[in-house]
Amino acid sequence: MSLGQQLAPHLPFLRRYGRALTGSQSEGDQYVRATLEAIVAAPEEFPRDVDPRLGLYRTFQAIWGSTHADNRAEPDDGGSDQEAIARARLSRIAPLSRQALLLTAMEGFTVEDTAYLINESTSRVDALVSDALSEIDQQTRARVLIIEDEPIIAMDIEAIVRDQGHEVTGVAVTRDEAVALAMEDRPGLVLADIQLADDSSGIDAVKDILAKFDVPVIFITAFPERLLTGERPEPTFLITKPFQRATVKAAISQALFFDQSTAPVA
Structure with a gap:
């Protein structure tokens, strides 16, 4: 089975994750598209020592991380009302905490898999999830x-x-x-x-x-x-x-x- 065939069943759910992470269908799809383009451009760099779904999300996380290196949302007056709301909230909450929450609770990854995806320890993932739930609920x-x-x-x-x-x-x-x-x-x-x-x-x-x-x-x-x-x-x-x-x-x-x-x- 080709790599594309292995990844295809997971794409609708990666799109769901991208939408939930960004708050925008179009912006989420841009990250998914960039992920696929990166895999096509350098298939030899795709992680082969893990489940294809893990490798797919790992590639997405790498691309997301490269555009959010400071782990904080930047103020931006452009975009839709929904995106402006997201930016206002993100200025108060570290995106890494939200990633940990979404990956474990919505996407169903284990704490160990999430630690791999965001390059953190399992204890750190537990703390991030707890922080995200607490901070978001307060808002x-x-x-x-x-x-x-x-x-x-x-x-x-x-x-x-x-x-x-x-x-x-x-x-x-x-x-x-x-x-x-x-x-x-x-x-x-x-x-x-x-x-x-x-x-x-x-x-x-x-x-x-x-x-x-x-x-x-x-x-x-x-x-x-x-x-x-x-x-x-x-x-x-x-x-x-x-x-x-x-x-x-x-x-x-x-x-x-x-x-x-x-x-x-x-």
């Missing part, structure tokens, strides 16, 4: 709408949300109920499944809500292929069922990290 609080038709899963998600200090505005099990709840009590974050109780679509529910107002959305689904299509727009935050509680916590923190309603005051 963000939100009212959350949950769209999920499985009662046990909905209860689990609700507990996670409340444990982080957020408030749940409601739990919807159908498209119509989700839209009605969102209009009645505007949320600051939406957590949505795709397949709902009456065979309606969580995707359509989210589209209906976003047609009324902007709100960050995290999809939690057993069918990620319905969203990771390679076409625009794709969700910045996507969690695959069955999920880990830490993954949901990390995604919530990251989604709110880039949200304008909780942005730091300049």
